[in-house]
Amino acid sequence: MEAVSRKTITVGVNGEQYEREVDARRLLIHFIRDDLDLTGSHIGCDTGNCGACSVLLDGTLVKSCMMLAVQADGAKIETVEGLASEGELNGLQQAFSDHHALQCGYCTPGMLMSATALLRENSSPSEEEIRKAIQGNICRCTGYVNIVEAIKAAAQ
Amino acid sequence: MTETTVTPERPLVVEEGDVKPGFIGQSVPRKEDKRLVQGEGVFFDDVKRHEMGYVHFVRSPYAHARIKSVDVSKALELDGVYGTLTGDEVAILTDPFFELSTPPGANIKDYALAVGRVRHVGDPVAAVVARTRELARDAAELVEVEYEPLPHVLDGEESLKDEVVLHEDAGSNTVWSGVFDWGDFDAALVDADHVVRIERLHFDRFSSTPLECSGCLVEYNRGTGQWTIHGNHQMPGVGAIWMAPALRVGIDKLRFVSQDIGGGFGNKITLHPQYTACCLLARKLNRPVQWTEWRTDQHTANTHGNERTFLDVTVPVKADGTMLGFSVRAIDDCGAFPRYEPLGCIIWAQVTPGCYRWRNVRVDFTQVCTNKSPVAPNRGYSRMQHLWLTERIVDIVAGELGLDPIEVRKKNYVKHEEFPYETPNGCIYDSGDYARCLDIALDLVGYDSLEEKRREAESRGKLFGIGIGSTLDSGTNNFGQSMILNPELQFSGNNEVATVKLDIFGEIVVTLGTVPQGQGHETTASQVVAEILGCTPDEVNVRAGHDTYWNSTAGFSGTYASQFAVTGLGAVKGATEKLAGEMRQLAAAVFGCSPDDIELVESQARIKGNPEAALPFMALGAILNANNAGLPTDLDVTLNVRHVYRPPFEKPDLERKYGNLTLTYATQIHACALEIDAETGVYEIVDYAAVDDCGNRIHPQIVEGQVHGATAQALGAATHEIFTYDEEGNLLTPNFYDYHVPHALDMPPMKTGFIESTSPFTPLGAKGMGEGGGAGIHAVCAALQNALGRRGEGPIVWRSCNPYESVWDLLQKPEETRKLVSVESR
Amino acid sequence: MLLREVEYARPASVQEALRLLGANDGARALAGGQTLINVMKARAASPDVLVDLADIGELRGIELGSDGTLEIGAMTTYSDIIGSAEARARPILGEVCNQIADVQVRNRGTMGGNVCSNDPTNHLPPLLVAIGATMTIVGQNGERSVPAEEFFLGVYMTAVGPGELLTKIFVPPGKGDGFASVPIGKDGTCIVNVAASLDGGAPRLAIGCVDAVPVLLRPDSAEDDAVRAAVRSANLDPPWDVHASADYRRHLAEVLALRAVAQAAGRT
Structure with missing residues (x-):
């Protein structure tokens, strides 16, 4: 095995297989947004604090700006685009709308992925558990009040 | 007192729970949500074009330096680099952006890139365009810039001395200065039983840091000489006024397009330098170019909120606690370039006496440049700083004279029965009931059991404090106030546009002039249209976002200054009413009756009392657009109506600096209870209430969301968010590691309350309310003050941002801040 | 956000990783990347080669020895520790790991990465020193054991030398x-x-x-x-x-x- 600066990788995103050649230095978020044109996941910082780029990698919640695309070779990725089926919002998405848990909507995709990860592990989280689950997702519009309410409602 | 006609269509105060007919006042589902929760929004960075290049700016590492040379040759040699732009080119290809100030500020030369000199760390010196984002950054590192460092100045007061001058052409760091003097302050001093003096207060530098940073994708059409800017500018009308003359083109050559914007809060109002650079690059390289600002860039070199120092605050007070006004010397630090400034030198005057009946106010205001990032109108712009001053005055005076901060507020508040209330400088507070809002806030935090809570906290070794922040969110500017700063400026009044049409298949299409960033304009506009046309909001298609070429914009179009509920919806209402009139005219022509006989209900135009005689909207649209033979020749109907809403403003009296500067005043009264760990200075907000009165609420859920968000931003600004510089002028909080915005775990439990005092001046009785006036900052400062000391003892909370160490410091050395305050009693 | 050019390899064994690290002075081990990728985004550091340890199974896992000693693989994530029944033998480990950053970072950040980056504000260096942990370092010349109190040498500097890898952390039993x-x-x-x-x-x-x-x-x-x-x-x-x-x-x-x-x- 030798180290390479460019590599062909295969990833599954929302059930679709993609094979692309990428620079080793390319961040996973840029691969998803720019190379695959899946622009639902966002970038809100450059230090891994804001969580707008959160995706599920083999079922685990990660920030896609904190890893390289080549690290995801062979992985299955879930992004916000995979939550609804055929245009029908899932329960969590609907709860976000019902409870006005989004204003500008920029943090929303990452927030939804964090909430998805939480609810898969814990179907009836407490308010404290919800806040802890989204502590890595910054929202500058809502003060989190309605986001917490929406996740509570979706859990029920 | 100006004579004012008050004709509220609804009772002045509407109790929560009242059922309102129609769609206005209902929390209908937001139209924006469906795309946004699926990741199907379109933000600027989502837009791609074939063969586009990525822009990376080369930025200054120095706070102040002369640029000796810029050499881009190595960058150009890198494979995949498309081209560069330097300050020298910019100086040839463009004119400086116009300045709003009188001299000295008027003489400042501000370009798209630094010309000859850099004036803050992060100041863009050159730009590189390359095939990938990474290559553009690689190439930017290869640009060789030779600097000759110059002495710099980072402090506003220091800058006043002009020992280091940032802008040679201006010859001074002062951008603008002036004295505002209303009532008779000297007489008030004579009348006073006590005079309280506060030597110094400081409002710290922070910003709302929208989660989406700035950026754009610019295309140049060589054939027409026209640029299309897919961006997130939140005030493109004014952006174009800056850019077109600088680029030496007509204003129609600039087309601004945006769909979704990831928050703005004022931070996206002064993007004209970066956008101009991108326009030049798109033209020079003949390819679309895309610029994405990163978080560090935004913190370092985009926009901050105004930093303001208040000196020699003097407050005459009567024995019964009535305050007669105040005088102050204010020094506002706008950073390296004024850009939207010096408007902040007058905007505060919209709320001159805060919520209080103070008649004698003297303000000596000076704005200066420093070698720090420029400022822009951050949420609560300029009023927030001033309202923080008024609230600090109330709490410090109460503390020093042993008055109850609640009672002293109620004694000095403008009374419910006094509205509309004219302030000493001629602003008209339209409606409100501050004392009632305060009572609700106190009730929500259980003020009755305050002493019990204090004892309980003290038994756990904590210091307990409670504080009030009472503020006004003034909305719908009269741009005539700019003439108080500079009589030469040709700006006054305000306007906003909406276009409403009934299309061929009966589709109702609404085009706004605004540039929403999360405020739900599509939704609230549809409510207003549906209510007037007798259909449902679902049947109303409000175009998402903004496009200059939709021709639905006017000079002041944009989303800023708490005004959509007034100007935006005023325009929608006006256009829809015109359209409704045309629909009735058309139906009347078809039925051969009078338009007065036609009513619009259930998505039909029908003859009153005869529901069988009905034309569905689709029929109206089809008849006019595609089947119009035989219609009366004098039927002047287009079913496509553009309306400009223009608020009722006069030009101010420039001599007296007097006039109505803004149309509406929403009220926010907040109450904060907190506990301090005296050993560490760490404090925690344990109870919090925000009470809002924005007149008639169009969409209560959206209003409450704005309250939550404005509060969160204020709590961040009060506790941790501060732009701190080191001695060399490097920003020490350039990212979300070091600049700690509230996380989900940081937010306290929050209770909200509302009353609705209808505005007598606006089309829907509503008021703009998005900014919140920084009530949370004022409330936290007041609560800290309350926890830290009793009458005449304990430290003085003199800064707006109080991180844990500051609180610990205040506790360690109370005498250091105590000496800032003195009382003279007669 | 935009890294300098870098080469990348993902070896399957410690030996292969050591070879790659030894072959280039500018090579660095990539664990969870929750510090290193950030540093590279800022271009504050730009290794020539990243040796990704993700596929080396032997570096992952938590075992509780018969004497109560915990043997923790360097690539064990904070979330692994928080969720591990074995790790509860020393409860403070999971408690402190649960205070680090946020869910996403805890899911990828590793014990080894935390201590090897030795940012002075990190949680684990003081914890491992206080509870008397021992680190196992492997190099071309074999394996050595270093007590935590001798492991940390300076800001971003540890006893792990060029061409070496931290492979295991041993934590003695205790609950006080x-x-x-x-x-x-x-x-x-x-x-x-x-x-x-x-x-x-x-x-x-x-x-x-x-x-x-x-x-x-x-x-x-x-x-x-x-x-x-x-x-x-x-x-x-x-x-x-x-x-x-x-x-x-x-x-x-x-x-x-x-x-x-x-x-x-x-x-x-």
Whole structure:
């Protein structure tokens, strides 16, 4: 095995297989947004604090700006685009709308992925558990009040 | 007192729970949500074009330096680099952006890139365009810039001395200065039983840091000489006024397009330098170019909120606690370039006496440049700083004279029965009931059991404090106030546009002039249209976002200054009413009756009392657009109506600096209870209430969301968010590691309350309310003050941002801040 | 956000990783990347080669020995520790891991990455020093064992030399531990953190954020006066930065030392 600066990788995103050649230095978020044109996941910082780029990698919640695309070779990725089926919002998405848990909507995709990860592990989280689950997702519009309410409602 | 006609269509105060007919006042589902929760929004960075290049700016590492040379040759040699732009080119290809100030500020030369000199760390010196984002950054590192460092100045007061001058052409760091003097302050001093003096207060530098940073994708059409800017500018009308003359083109050559914007809060109002650079690059390289600002860039070199120092605050007070006004010397630090400034030198005057009946106010205001990032109108712009001053005055005076901060507020508040209330400088507070809002806030935090809570906290070794922040969110500017700063400026009044049409298949299409960033304009506009046309909001298609070429914009179009509920919806209402009139005219022509006989209900135009005689909207649209033979020749109907809403403003009296500067005043009264760990200075907000009165609420859920968000931003600004510089002028909080915005775990439990005092001046009785006036900052400062000391003892909370160490410091050395305050009693 | 050019390899064994690390002076091991990728985004560091340890199964996992010693693979994530039944043998480990950053970072960040980056504000360096952990380092010339208190050498510097790898962390049994910190906000960067352990005789205290490496103190007893005296006699000279002055850090060190010891005392 030798180290390479460019590599062909295969990833599954929302059930679709993609094979692309990428620079080793390319961040996973840029691969998803720019190379695959899946622009639902966002970038809100450059230090891994804001969580707008959160995706599920083999079922685990990660920030896609904190890893390289080549690290995801062979992985299955879930992004916000995979939550609804055929245009029908899932329960969590609907709860976000019902409870006005989004204003500008920029943090929303990452927030939804964090909430998805939480609810898969814990179907009836407490308010404290919800806040802890989204502590890595910054929202500058809502003060989190309605986001917490929406996740509570979706859990029920 | 100006004579004012008050004709509220609804009772002045509407109790929560009242059922309102129609769609206005209902929390209908937001139209924006469906795309946004699926990741199907379109933000600027989502837009791609074939063969586009990525822009990376080369930025200054120095706070102040002369640029000796810029050499881009190595960058150009890198494979995949498309081209560069330097300050020298910019100086040839463009004119400086116009300045709003009188001299000295008027003489400042501000370009798209630094010309000859850099004036803050992060100041863009050159730009590189390359095939990938990474290559553009690689190439930017290869640009060789030779600097000759110059002495710099980072402090506003220091800058006043002009020992280091940032802008040679201006010859001074002062951008603008002036004295505002209303009532008779000297007489008030004579009348006073006590005079309280506060030597110094400081409002710290922070910003709302929208989660989406700035950026754009610019295309140049060589054939027409026209640029299309897919961006997130939140005030493109004014952006174009800056850019077109600088680029030496007509204003129609600039087309601004945006769909979704990831928050703005004022931070996206002064993007004209970066956008101009991108326009030049798109033209020079003949390819679309895309610029994405990163978080560090935004913190370092985009926009901050105004930093303001208040000196020699003097407050005459009567024995019964009535305050007669105040005088102050204010020094506002706008950073390296004024850009939207010096408007902040007058905007505060919209709320001159805060919520209080103070008649004698003297303000000596000076704005200066420093070698720090420029400022822009951050949420609560300029009023927030001033309202923080008024609230600090109330709490410090109460503390020093042993008055109850609640009672002293109620004694000095403008009374419910006094509205509309004219302030000493001629602003008209339209409606409100501050004392009632305060009572609700106190009730929500259980003020009755305050002493019990204090004892309980003290038994756990904590210091307990409670504080009030009472503020006004003034909305719908009269741009005539700019003439108080500079009589030469040709700006006054305000306007906003909406276009409403009934299309061929009966589709109702609404085009706004605004540039929403999360405020739900599509939704609230549809409510207003549906209510007037007798259909449902679902049947109303409000175009998402903004496009200059939709021709639905006017000079002041944009989303800023708490005004959509007034100007935006005023325009929608006006256009829809015109359209409704045309629909009735058309139906009347078809039925051969009078338009007065036609009513619009259930998505039909029908003859009153005869529901069988009905034309569905689709029929109206089809008849006019595609089947119009035989219609009366004098039927002047287009079913496509553009309306400009223009608020009722006069030009101010420039001599007296007097006039109505803004149309509406929403009220926010907040109450904060907190506990301090005296050993560490760490404090925690344990109870919090925000009470809002924005007149008639169009969409209560959206209003409450704005309250939550404005509060969160204020709590961040009060506790941790501060732009701190080191001695060399490097920003020490350039990212979300070091600049700690509230996380989900940081937010306290929050209770909200509302009353609705209808505005007598606006089309829907509503008021703009998005900014919140920084009530949370004022409330936290007041609560800290309350926890830290009793009458005449304990430290003085003199800064707006109080991180844990500051609180610990205040506790360690109370005498250091105590000496800032003195009382003279007669 | 945009990294400099870099080469990448993902070996399947420690031996292969060592070979790759040894083959290039500019090679660095990539663990969870929750520090290193960030540093590379800022272009504050730009390794020539990244040797991704993700596929090396032997570096992952938590085993509880018969004597109660925990053997933790360097690539074990914070979330692994938090969720592990074995790791509860030393409860403080999961508790502190649960205070690090956020869910996403805990899911990828590793024990080994945390200690090898040795950012002075990290949680684990003082904790592992206080509880007397031992690190196993492997190089071309074999394996050696280094106590935590000798592992940390300077800011971003540890006993892991060029071409070497941290493979395992051994944690002795115990439960009389405490951890106290003042972060920025509820969950931001630590301004000061202190770990305390009262297991195994004399108290061990390790103070973080006040020096390039955790400051280990051994007060005579767990009494307040003894702890206070130990902190004072350490003559701490903490750094000043935008989040705290040296004075404030020095003061917090003392307050938090008392709190960490009090928590530990409540658990013995």
